[in-house]
Amino acid sequence: MELSPVTQRFVLHWGEMGTRWGVNRTVAQIHALLYLSERALTAEEITDTLGVARSNVSNSLKELLSWRLVKVVHILGDRRDHFETSKDVWELFKLIVEGRKQREIEPTREVLKDLLDSPDLKQESAETRKRIEETQQFISIMTHWSDEMLRLEPETLMKVMKLGARISNLVRREGKS
Amino acid sequence: MELSPVTQRFVLHWGEMGTRWGVNRTVAQIHALLYLSERALTAEEITDTLGVARSNVSNSLKELLSWRLVKVVHILGDRRDHFETSKDVWELFKLIVEGRKQREIEPTREVLKDLLDSPDLKQESAETRKRIEETQQFISIMTHWSDEMLRLEPETLMKVMKLGARISNLVRREGKS
DNA sequence: TTGCAATTTCCTTTATTACTGAAATTTCTG
DNA sequence: CAGAAATTTCAGTAATAAAGGAAATTGCAA
Numbered sequence: 001m002e003l004s005p006v007t008q009r010f011v012l013h014w015g016e017m018g019t020r021w022g023v024n025r026t027v028a029q030i031h032a033l034l035y036l037s038e039r040a041l042t043a044e045e046i047t048d049t050l051g052v053a054r055s056n057v058s059n060s061l062k063e064l065l066s067w068r069l070v071k072v073v074h075i076l077g078d079r080r081d082h083f084e085t086s087k088d089v090w091e092l093f094k095l096i097v098e099g100r101k102q103r104e105i106e107p108t109r110e111v112l113k114d115l116l117d118s119p120d121l122k123q124e125s126a127e128t129r130k131r132i133e134e135t136q137q138f139i140s141i142m143t144h145w146s147d148e149m150l151r152l153e154p155e156t157l158m159k160v161m162k163l164g165a166r167i168s169n170l171v172r173r174e175g176k177s
Numbered sequence: 178m179e180l181s182p183v184t185q186r187f188v189l190h191w192g193e194m195g196t197r198w199g200v201n202r203t204v205a206q207i208h209a210l211l212y213l214s215e216r217a218l219t220a221e222e223i224t225d226t227l228g229v230a231r232s233n234v235s236n237s238l239k240e241l242l243s244w245r246l247v248k249v250v251h252i253l254g255d256r257r258d259h260f261e262t263s264k265d266v267w268e269l270f271k272l273i274v275e276g277r278k279q280r281e282i283e284p285t286r287e288v289l290k291d292l293l294d295s296p297d298l299k300q301e302s303a304e305t306r307k308r309i310e311e312t313q314q315f316i317s318i319m320t321h322w323s324d325e326m327l328r329l330e331p332e333t334l335m336k337v338m339k340l341g342a343r344i345s346n347l348v349r350r351e352g353k354s
Numbered sequence: 355t356t357g358c359a360a361t362t363t364c365c366t367t368t369a370t371t372a373c374t375g376a377a378a379t380t381t382c383t384g
Numbered sequence: 385c386a387g388a389a390a391t392t393t394c395a396g397t398a399a400t401a402a403a404g405g406a407a408a409t410t411g412c413a414a
Contacts (some may be wrong), residue, residue: 004297004300004301004305005295005297005300006292006295006297006298006300006301006305006309007301007305008289009292010292010309012287013284013285013288017281017284017285019400020199020280020281021199021281022199023370024372025372026372026373035308036305036308036309038302038304040299042390043390043391044390052373052374053373053374053375054374054375054391054392055373055374055375055376055391055392055393055394056372056373056374058391058392058393059372059373059392059393062392078389079381079382079383079389080389080390080391081391087308089311089312089315090315091290093315093319099382101196104194104197104198107190107193107194108190111187111190115183115186115187118182118183120181120182120183121183123181123182123183124181124183124184126214127215128181128183128184128213130410131212131213131384132213134182134266135266138266138267138270141338142270145338145341147341148341148342149341152344156344159344160340160341160344161318161322163337163340163341163344164322164325164326164334164337164340164341165321165322165325167329167333167336167337167340196370201401201402201403202403203402203403204400219360220360220361229403229404230403230404230405231361231404231405232361232362232363232364232403232404232405232406233364233402233403235361235362236361236362236363236402236403239362252383256359256360256411256412256413257359257360257361258360258361330411
């Protein structure tokens, strides 16, 4: 499968950014490819289009499945797995935030909880204890809020965001007067 | 400088998570150390405490400075640079979001703009064009909203968050009835 | 302006992560 | 159930990133 110039640039860029987003190049490229594809693709097709090893595609798809960014679908009369991703940016965003929370926040939350429960804690200065408590509390609040937001429909979310903007404007105007 | 058990675990954990957060172990460890430290530290002290090469500390501090997570301060009668970080979690959070936006979003925003301006675009299917336009628009909205939020004082932000929670509850209740 | 402390640069080594390709396994079909 | 297609596993290799350490630079102070 030949890629058009625009698609090719999109896929290559997504791949380059992948590293910064916490996934490897191939994972990001596959996701980009599926995102722009009009239909679900087989692993074989992905392999050919991207020019990487079949096994690499297999592992990358597994990672995308673990993020729930990609789903397996079946085509009648074809025993091969076909892969597709949501075309809804909001949906994708939610899944990415969810995945990152799981990988980037959850382990820390647990360690902080552990530290705060630890008998060693009383040896620490009040300052240190306060610092750790505040960190823990902050994570807790942000996690809860983000869960709430992620549960919203796009339209509702837009309303909340506009509201946020309104309040922030208000605050700024009051600050000036 | 000897670390207490709790501080040590905190620093080591922060270091391990660093990789997932897009910085290397040393960078994250230094930040953790400064975060729990009661006073600003010299590069030398950091080197000794963490047991890494002096040059590694130098480079890591430079990276932390580029994130604006760390500041140089001077102590009267001491020519050495001393380093400190904010103790305010909200402040730190803002800086991290700002940094990540710069590194993880901005390059993509530019490429998408480029693609949408490109003469090649008209060769693409309507579907593809729509997909790229929506992506671009989504990034634009989210960036703008996050800028607004980051400008808020912690207390105002809390209000907005509570409001968000209220709306989300409302929506859920209406959905049920 | 020389000398030394402090810091950074830059090249090398080490560690980590990504990727390949062959072999093994699973899954489907006749 | 045998054979082939599809997929995954895994061991080795390549690529990338992190860290170390010597040498160079900076900047202050006598």
